[in-house]
Amino acid sequence: MAETRKKKSFQAALMGLREKILTGELVKGDHLSEVLLAEDLGISRTPLREAMRELIDQGLLERLPNGRYQVCSLTREDVRDFIALRGLLEGSVFRLAAEKGISPGQHRACTETLAALDCVLGASPSDIVFERYMDLNETLHAQLAEICDSPVMLSELARINSRPMAGPSAFLGGQAVSHETLNSLHVAQDQHKSILEAICNREGARAEALAREHARLAHRNLDFFLAAGQSAVTNIPGLSLVERQPEQETTKPKKS
C-alpha cells in the first residue's frame, strides 16, 4: 500500500466513510453532519473535512451550495457516461501507445498477463477465481496504458477509473456466472488480444475503437446488476449510489 500515509486520523476517516457509503449505510439523499460523523468515527472535524473533500474528488460525495455534504446520487446515465469516458480515455491512451511504439519488455509483460488471464478463463466455469481475474485484468489495463508514456493521460485515466463503477474490473466482483456474463469475459479477453495486436502493428485508430467497444461491455453488466436488485448491492461497490427509477413499486419496505 503506497497510500499508507502517516496521517492516521485522516486515513481512518477516509476508510470509514468510504465503507459507510459503499455499503449503503448512508442513504443517498440525506445530508450528513460533520460533528455527528466526527464523534462517530472518534476523530475531530478537521481530518474529517479533509476526508470528505477527498471523497468529493472520488465522486462519492457532493456538496450542496449551503456547504452541506450529501451522498452522491448517480443516475444510470451518469454511470454509463463515466464508463464511456473511460473507454474514451483508454482509447486515446492506446492510440498514443500505438503511435509511440511498444518496447520488447512491455510486450513481454503484456503477453504474460494475457496468458495468465487465458489460464484463469480456461478453468471450468465454476472454478474461475474472480478475484484473480480482477487483479490480472487491472494489471493488463495498467500495463497497456503505461505504454503511452504520458503522465497527464495516465493520471486522468486513473481519476476516471476511481469513479464508482467506471473501473475496468468494477463488475467482476459480482461473480454472477450466468451464461451471458461468462461469454462476455471471453469476448473481453479477445478484445484484449486485439488491442495488444493493434498497438504492436501501430494501428492507432483500431486500438482506439477497440478500447471504446471494450468499455461498452460494462454497460451490459451495469444493466444486469441494476436489474438484479438488492442482492447485488453488497457485491458491487458503489451500486447503492445509483437511483433506480424504472423499478416498479412493489411493496417497497420503508427503511427505518
Next chain:
Amino acid sequence: MAETRKKKSFQAALMGLREKILTGELVKGDHLSEVLLAEDLGISRTPLREAMRELIDQGLLERLPNGRYQVCSLTREDVRDFIALRGLLEGSVFRLAAEKGISPGQHRACTETLAALDCVLGASPSDIVFERYMDLNETLHAQLAEICDSPVMLSELARINSRPMAGPSAFLGGQAVSHETLNSLHVAQDQHKSILEAICNREGARAEALAREHARLAHRNLDFFLAAGQSAVTNIPGLSLVERQPEQETTKPKKS
C-alpha cells in the same frame, strides 16, 4: 459570479494564491509554508489549507509525499497533453451532440454567437478586441458543449478547461497580432462553423475529428508563446508554470 460563496477567507486565500502563482511571484520548485502564507494573506491556516487543496485540483499546486506543497511544474508535453485532452473531450461531447440532435433554440444561439465572432474578426486587424473575442469564443464552446446534455461529460470537460493553459481561450490574452496568429483565428472560426454544421447534419465522427483538430491549433500558440520569452508570461496565465528545458544550465545555484 455564481462562485461568490460566503466563505470569504477561503475565497481570499484562493484568489490571493492563484494570483501569486500565475504572476510567477511564487517560483516553481520552491515548497511553500502554510504558516508564512497564512500570515501573509492575513488569514488562518484552516481556510488556507482548503484553498491549497482546491488549487491542487486545479493543477496549480502539487503535494509532495512529505505533505509539503509546491508550485506545479509542467513540461511542454504536459500542456500539450492537456490541450489534446480537451480536444478529445470536446470531440466526444460534440459527437454526442450530433447523435442527440440540436434544438432550434440551441441552433439559433450558436448562430448568433458565430455571427458576433465574425463581426469581431471582420474589423481591421489592429481594431480586434481580444477580450470580447475571448468571451464570445468561450460562450460558443459552452453552447456547443451543452447540446450533448450529459452532466458527466460537461463537468469533466469543465475540469480540463480549468487546467492552466488548456481552455479554449487560453492564448487569446496574448494579443499578439502577428500575421500567423491572426490567420489561425480565421481558421478557428471556420472550424467553429464546420462543427456546428456537422452537429446539425448528425455527422458525429466529423464533429469529433474537427474538435480534435481545433484544439490542436492551440499547440502552435503554445510553442509561439514559449518561444516569445519572459514578456509573454505576464499575458498568458499559467505560462510561468512551464519549465523551459531548452535553457542551458547556467551555474545552477543549489538552494539552501
Next chain:
DNA sequence: AGCGCCGCAATTGTATACAAACCTGTGCTG
C-alpha cells in the same frame, strides 16, 4: 387562516493551541 417577519438553534467556517513527524545540524565514535 395565510403570509411574513423575527429570533433561536443547529451547522458550517475560522482561528488558535497543541501534538507528532520530519529535516537539519552538530557532536560523538569507529
Next chain:
DNA sequence: CAGCACAGGTTTGTATACAATTGCGGCGCT
C-alpha cells in the same frame, strides 16, 4: 575523516473553541 545518532527546531496534522451564517419554527399581523 566518514558515518551515525541524537537533539533541536521547523513544519504539517489534529483537536477544540469561537464566530458567522443558514434554516426553521413560532409569533404576530393582515
